[in-house]
Amino acid sequence: MRKYRFPLFMLPALVLASCQSTDEEWFLEDFGWSDSEETTEAMETAAPDPTPTAPDLDEVTALTPAQDPINQAGLVNQRAELELHQAKTSLLSEQFVVLADNAFQRGDYKGAAMLYADALDLDPDSRASRDGLRRCEQQLAGNAWDVDSAEDRITQEQMRRANRRIHVSALVRDGDSAMAAGDFDTAVSAYQTAEMALRTSPSLAAGSLDYNLVSSKLTGASQARSDYIAARRDAEKAAAELEAQATRDARNNYLSNRVRSLFQDANRYFTRGKYTDAVRVLDALLELDPVNKEALDLRLVANAAWHATRQRDTDTSFRQQWKATFDELRTMAIPPKNIIEHDIDYWRETVLKRDSLDKMVSAAEVDPGEAAIAELLASTRIEARFENTIEEIADNLAAYTRVNFVVSRAVREDMDEDVKTINLSFSRPMPVAQILSIIEDMTQGQLRFVIRNGVVNVLTAEEAVGGNILNKYEVRDIVRPIQDFVGIDVNLAPSGGIELIEEELPEREAKVLSEDDLLAAIQENIEPDSWDDTATVTIENGTLIVNAPPATQDRIKSLLGDLRLSSNIMVEIKVSFLKVEDSFLQDIGVDFRGLGNDSTSGIAGKGDDFVFDDFGTDPGSPGAPGTLGTGNDSGMYFREASDNVNIIARTENLYDSGLGNEDGLVGSGGLSLQYTFLDDTQLNMVLRAVEKSVRREVLTEATLTVSNTQRATLTVANQVSYVGDFDVEIAQAAAIADPIVRIARDGVYLDVRPVVSADRRFTYIDVRPTVATLVRPIPSFQTSLGTGSPVTMQLPELKLQKIATRVMIPDGGTLLLGGMKIINQQNLESGIPLLNRIPILSFFFSRKGEYESYQKLIILLSARIIVPEEFEPSAEPGSAR
Structure with a gap:
């Protein structure tokens, strides 16, 4: 640091000058300008400040608006606040000086020095605090002043003045840049701050940094801002007048253009043969101009053409229906190719146009405006970073979405601040609708966002209750149980044996959920606190009746749709018995x-x-x-x-x-x-000679389509009656045989229960297939009752192939359930000893037999998950569905 030497007799004056605070110091420090070491070093290394060039006054006037009265009032308020702040700090500094004097008199020099330093920090212009601090330093150190310290203080004071001048010059340059960019508000703010600094500290003015020049720039910037606002207002007014004139012209030309357009539409429909549409268009034209003679004449012609066309269409339809009837009779014998076959024409013309029961009985109409707001909230994505009250959050969301948010008085005045203050931070963008739902969950339902009357209302839980609508939902397919069908165990009952007892299954309560379980699921998971007050839900004869707000209705409809996903599933099950045989004899x-x-x-x-x-x-x-x-x-x-x-x-x-x-x-x-x-x-x-061979494949396949989780059976069988036993009736030394007729069954039996997995990719199946074959003719034998003629009884023989297991099979896959291999090899020879070993001669004295049989039985299981929606015919191109 450069040092300057002064005569010793100037030391007191320099000390006093170094201890004095300039009149602009308080102002600059209050605006955030400090004398840090970084600022001092930047000032020492910076290039000389170029003198800013003041723009021409006329040019400034043309570019900047007039001075805003609101900003002038703000300057007056700032000045009053600064004066009040200075008075308070001076009073507090005087109190610290009184306390320091008392400490100095008691001999507490260190405490007095700290109090004097505090007073000097509050009021740098206080001479009493500086003198007291000097006295304390003399008492504590014995040598409080020297020439080097005074020179350093002078140098620091010069650097502070240069630093403040740099800041004011920077403000003027910022204002010039803002004027050049057309940002008049920024320019006026920068010029106002620079002008106030020069007015409160005239010593800062030097060279091009002149108070009058800055004041003229401020005036020009204010005038340019006023001119800009006035020009924009005039342009908006002219545009509004043009729009109003265009609206009046359009209104004047609407009637004639509408009549001309309707004539063109009627002509186009009539040319294409659409006479009904032509009559409808002409009726609309006559509503606008009831005495239009051309429209009246054309309507008579179109009406006559419509009657002629209707008669011709009736004749054509009769011939087509006659032909379609016989075509249907011819095609009824053709077996179906797919699991589900649709009548394409009937499906597209009738079924697709049929509304669901839920929609038909709905008592509420969706407001298009509310639907548009809901769509906008769902499509607008922002990063949720909030730590504010709900009022501030609502203002921010309104700015992002361009949707009005209205906070109710109960939320603003009655709700606790802890509840209203939301602390939310997510790094990824998410829809505004999801953010509102998260806020509702965070407040445990005390805050509600309800779209009503074209705005998003921020309400309490009590205020949100209301606006209920009544809706009915058909739930018989959910609460009504499906019937299980138990298969029979195919076997022969021996004489005097115990008859088999048919299996009894527990009765199902519901297909998916019972009525009580469905009501509990709705009341416990969808708005649990609302069902005790105004919202109601009940089930009558398989119809769910709900009286609740639209948002709750949507959630209930979504829940019912999820429950129906599994209830509408069916499974096609195929069990194949494949028997392969290769035999030789x-x-x-x-x-x-x-x-x-x-x-x-x-x-x-x-x-x-x-x-x-x-x-x-x-x-x-x-x-x-x-x-x-x-x-x-x-x-x-x-x-x-x-x-x-x-x-x-x-x-x-x-x-x-x-x-x-x-x-x-x-x-x-x-x-x-x-x-x-x-x-x-x-x-x-x-001579006896025979040779036989056979290769055959016998496939027995049973197919059954069953609902998910339902137990079902398939029976394709013959029932053969036979005399299995006799009851002997004895009367008057005579025995009478009363035959007991039994039933033997053979055929194919299938007993299954499928359970589709949650991902609808696999199926768990309890399967019990049976193939029973009754050996014919049925063997019989005779027995005597002791007296009288003998009786004949039959002993049927039943061959069974069956398996009972539980397996998991992928959708559309085939699984090997089991099988059996049978190998029978016979090599028989009979002859006369010695003679049967002599060549050629052995042929006449021996018999040779050979038999080989290879059989294999395979039981295969196939399953395919059927979702009826996947088999729906595709809609016609251009149709709405």
């Missing part, structure tokens, strides 16, 4: 038997009738072969001429078990060849 053998006539019918056999009589009296039968086989006839006979040698032989190759399977292939049919040779040696040969 071969049986080849030669027997020597059958000589002579051993038959009671047909052609007599050749050869002598010699039989085996040395092997017992029971040679066997085809049903129960004995030692010799199925009989005692011979197959080869040799006798000498002297009858001394008789040789009888017989061969019959039998299997211990039957070849094949009754469910597959059996060894019947094929080639049967009998050859007889008669000579000294008689020979009868029987």
